[in-house]
Amino acid sequence: MSDIDQFRQQTRTWLEANCPESLRTATPEGELVWGGSTVDFPSADAQLWFERMRDKGWFCPQWPVEYGGGGLSPEYNAVLESELRRLKCRPPQINLGIWMLGPVLLEFASEEQKRALLPPMTRGAIRWCQGFSEPNAGSDLASLKMSARDAGDHFVVDGTKIWTSYGDKSDWMYALVRTDLSASKHLGISLIVLDMRSPGVSVAPIDLISGKSVFCQVFFDGVKVPKSQLIGPLNGGWNLAKRLLQHERSAMSKFGEFSLPTHFHLLPLIRQYLPEPTTPAEHALYARAVACAMDEHTYNLTVQRMGEEARSGQDISGLMSIMKLVHTEQERDKFEVLLDALGYRALGWDDEVFSAPEQAITRAWLNSFALTISGGSSEVQLNVIAKRVLGLPDAK
Amino acid sequence: MNLLYSEEQRLLADSAQDFLAARSPVAQQRRLRDEACPEGFDQQLWQDAVALGWSAIPFPESLGGLDFGCMGLGPVFEAMGRNLSASPLLSSVVLSGSLLHLAGTPAHQDRWLSTLISGERRMALALDEHPRHAPLQTALKAEADGDGFRLTGNKYFVIDGVAADTYVVAARTSGQPGEAQGISLFVLEADAPGLSVSALPLIDSRNHARLCLDQVQVGPQDMLGEAGEAWPVLAKALDRGCTCLAAELLGAAQMLFETTLDYLKTRVQFDAPIGSFQSLQHRAAGLYVDLALARSAVMAGLAALDDEGLNDAERGRLVSLAKWKAGEAAARVSNEAVQMHGGIGVTDELDVGLFLKRIRVAQACLGDSDYHCERYWALDETRG
Numbered sequence: 001m002s003d004i005d006q007f008r009q010q011t012r013t014w015l016e017a018n019c020p021e022s023l024r025t026a027t028p029e030g031e032l033v034w035g036g037s038t039v040d041f042p043s044a045d046a047q048l049w050f051e052r053m054r055d056k057g058w059f060c061p062q063w064p065v066e067y068g069g070g071g072l073s074p075e076y077n078a079v080l081e082s083e084l085r086r087l088k089c090r091p092p093q094i095n096l097g098i099w100m101l102g103p104v105l106l107e108f109a110s111e112e113q114k115r116a117l118l119p120p121m122t123r124g125a126i127r128w129c130q131g132f133s134e135p136n137a138g139s140d141l142a143s144l145k146m147s148a149r150d151a152g153d154h155f156v157v158d159g160t161k162i163w164t165s166y167g168d169k170s171d172w173m174y175a176l177v178r179t180d181l182s183a184s185k186h187l188g189i190s191l192i193v194l195d196m197r198s199p200g201v202s203v204a205p206i207d208l209i210s211g212k213s214v215f216c217q218v219f220f221d222g223v224k225v226p227k228s229q230l231i232g233p234l235n236g237g238w239n240l241a242k243r244l245l246q247h248e249r250s251a252m253s254k255f256g257e258f259s260l261p262t263h264f265h266l267l268p269l270i271r272q273y274l275p276e277p278t279t280p281a282e283h284a285l286y287a288r289a290v291a292c293a294m295d296e297h298t299y300n301l302t303v304q305r306m307g308e309e310a311r312s313g314q315d316i317s318g319l320m321s322i323m324k325l326v327h328t329e330q331e332r333d334k335f336e337v338l339l340d341a342l343g344y345r346a347l348g349w350d351d352e353v354f355s356a357p358e359q360a361i362t363r364a365w366l367n368s369f370a371l372t373i374s375g376g377s378s379e380v381q382l383n384v385i386a387k388r389v390l391g392l393p394d395a396k
Numbered sequence: 397m398n399l400l401y402s403e404e405q406r407l408l409a410d411s412a413q414d415f416l417a418a419r420s421p422v423a424q425q426r427r428l429r430d431e432a433c434p435e436g437f438d439q440q441l442w443q444d445a446v447a448l449g450w451s452a453i454p455f456p457e458s459l460g461g462l463d464f465g466c467m468g469l470g471p472v473f474e475a476m477g478r479n480l481s482a483s484p485l486l487s488s489v490v491l492s493g494s495l496l497h498l499a500g501t502p503a504h505q506d507r508w509l510s511t512l513i514s515g516e517r518r519m520a521l522a523l524d525e526h527p528r529h530a531p532l533q534t535a536l537k538a539e540a541d542g543d544g545f546r547l548t549g550n551k552y553f554v555i556d557g558v559a560a561d562t563y564v565v566a567a568r569t570s571g572q573p574g575e576a577q578g579i580s581l582f583v584l585e586a587d588a589p590g591l592s593v594s595a596l597p598l599i600d601s602r603n604h605a606r607l608c609l610d611q612v613q614v615g616p617q618d619m620l621g622e623a624g625e626a627w628p629v630l631a632k633a634l635d636r637g638c639t640c641l642a643a644e645l646l647g648a649a650q651m652l653f654e655t656t657l658d659y660l661k662t663r664v665q666f667d668a669p670i671g672s673f674q675s676l677q678h679r680a681a682g683l684y685v686d687l688a689l690a691r692s693a694v695m696a697g698l699a700a701l702d703d704e705g706l707n708d709a710e711r712g713r714l715v716s717l718a719k720w721k722a723g724e725a726a727a728r729v730s731n732e733a734v735q736m737h738g739g740i741g742v743t744d745e746l747d748v749g750l751f752l753k754r755i756r757v758a759q760a761c762l763g764d765s766d767y768h769c770e771r772y773w774a775l776d777e778t779r780g
Contacts, residue, residue: 267773267776271777286773287766287769290769290770290772290773291769293772293776294717294720294721294769294772295689295721297693297717298689298690298692298693298717298721299689301399301689301692301693301695301696302688302689302692304399304692305399305400305691305692305695308398308399308400309400312400318684318688319688322684322685322688325685326685326689379678381681382677382678382681382682383674383677383678383681385681385684385685386674386677386678386680386681387677389681389684390657390677390680390681390684391661392657392660392661392671392672392676392677392680393661393668393669393671393672394672395668395672395673395674396667396668396672
């Protein structure tokens with residue numbers, strides 16, 4: 001038996017012995033485990049699985065062993081991933097630090113920084129959040145203003161970050177800050193990491209049109225950040241940010257973020273709310289519903305195709321660039337059909353006249369507006385496809 | 397189910413593309429049109445394609461085929477779409493050949509399928525009777541006459557029907573139009589008494605025909621399968637045909653998109669390439685998205701044809717998804733291609749119009765968007 005076959009055999013045996021039976025299903029909404037200084041486990045099994053994978057070094061299977069990783073080559077990691085898929089193991093934890101910041105630290109951080117920051121990540125002990133967008137720097141991210149002023153051995157950070165997911169629950173933040181006010185906008189940006197418990201940091205959750213949300217605004221008032229927490233070169237943060245966003249996309253595809261099952265299946269809902277269409281308008285609504293469902297099916301097949309192409313070593317950057325756009329636009333179109341099908345029943349707010357699924361549709365519809373904006377609006381996605389994938393020229 | 401072409405299928409894609417780019421470029425299609433070629437395709441090209449093995453792709457080795465699977469047809473049809481190449485691969489091999497393969501007796505296969513694969517015989521399927529594809533509406537009357545039948549009625553939009561050697565005709569031996577039960581398949585030679593064939597020219601300048609059957613006599617040996625029981629086999633052959641058309645539509649749309657993208661980069665107005673304008677950039681990006689989704693649907697449709705693990709409803713659903721999405725994407729790409737080319741886009745001189753015309757006909761063939769939307773819906777319902 002070759003070494004890799006042996007590894008596959010050992011991995012399979014280990015997973016079968018160590019992944020609790022109850023965790024061999026898709027993760028239901030609300031049962032994701034977020035790693036951090038305090039972890040809410042939905043079950044004792046979830047805690048067991050978390051601890052076993054952590055101790056095996058498989059939160060970060062490909063990271064070097066000296067930082068607490070699993071030390072697996074890409075080839076061996078592919079075996080581990082395929083065995084995890086085979087057994088349908090839930091991810092033991094979700095952690096923005098590992099998916100996005102970690103690879104950038106491995107590539108750009110100093111040895112000292114790696115030794116300080118990576119081991120707690122591989123133990124799932126720090127919950128990370130991302131500080132990129134600002135109130136006046138959304139789609140035009142590079143116009144960000146939050147400043148980090150040089151004060152000898154530390155920076156003094158002033159400003160605000162917005163749309164920070166789970167800012168109120170996170171331990172540390174990686175943030176883009178302006179370190180050179182005179183340079184052109186892409187050249188004066190640096191990447192820093194900071195402790196969310198530092199004096200001067202305050203967090204305010206943001207209510208959306210759909211109600212409570214995971215988004216926060218974070219305020220920084222004279223926050224001292226040691227210079228040892230600057231990652232990469234001073235004023236060289238923009239390249240690191242682009243790298244981070246690349247990791248975000250590949251992590252999202254790898255961890256199936258794109259293929260999270262939608263909670264609203266259009267065709268059964270249409271049948272339920274409009275069992276016998278008779279008028280031309282009702283038939284037209286049916287036609288829209290079927291077309292939406294079919295488009296969603298083509299998207300799910302595209303997720304599958306992208307995975308297969310990635311595993312066979314093909315360049316999937318073009319496909320990757322369309323996924324966020326397609327998924328969020330399709331979800332929005334679907335809610336428009338549902339709204340027309342449900343009438344007033346989709347417009348209820350906190351009243352028992354409306355069923356729980358109806359209220360969920362209302363909230364999800366309102367939330368779908370955020371989806372076509374956050375993480376790069378649809379218009380930005382179209383710009384990216386036009387310029388980077390299709391090579392269309394810049395405007396004069 | 398695998399959504400990628402295999403190594404062998406990729407090699408076939410390259411060889412098909414090289415062959416058609418050299419022997420059957422778009423200019424050739426224009427020449428066939430201008431010379432009003434009655435067959436609508438180049439006979440020598442077809443014989444050379446047969447020599448490459450194309451007519452043997454989907455059939456088992458025991459019947460003289462290559463046993464390459466239906467998915468192996470995908471790369472060939474994509475290349476046909478890209479080059480706008482006309483050939484009887486769909487009508488003779490995929491539709492008629494599949495019916496002989498799936499429903500024929502060894503005697504049928506020996507008589508018709510072997511010569512079809514060798515290229516000596518060209519066959520066409522006479523099915524549609526209405527302006528829209530509606531196979532269950534088959535009404536052409538087959539009246540019992542001794543131990544055989546007499547066929548009377550008309551068939552329209554018979555693909556490659558002009559100058560075919562032999563026809564497979566769908567007829568009703570019992571039941572009512574709209575019912576699956578009662579449809580039967582008969583094989584007729586072109587010289588059968590009472591059969592007349594005439595051209596039915598469509599915008600794509602290819603070979604489409606109308607067949608008039610007046611008391612055409614057929615014997616029991618000319619029937620494929622049992623009387624009145626042809627629907628499952630017919631549906632299976634149509635699934636293959638639909639998916640091949642979807643691959644052709646995808647290839648044509650991809651080519652047209654690339655042509656249009658080049659134009660956006662080179663056409664200068666207001667002192668700038670028009671592709672630098674954001675309104676056009678976003679529309680071009682939208683077309684790219686549609687093509688990517690269509691490719692996934694087409695690959696799933698092709699894979700479904702060979703997947704023994706799927707039931708008829710599951711396979712039919714994926715096939716209809718492929719034909720629907722490829723048709724929708726191709727129609728959108730072709731409309732936008734004309735618009736983005738501006739004035740030159742509406743001239744006959746530019747090839748864009750030839751693509752537009754072929755795409756619209758291929759979209760209507762074997763079921764347009766509405767047909768496949770309704771079929772997807774109906775099959776989704778039976779899935780529960």
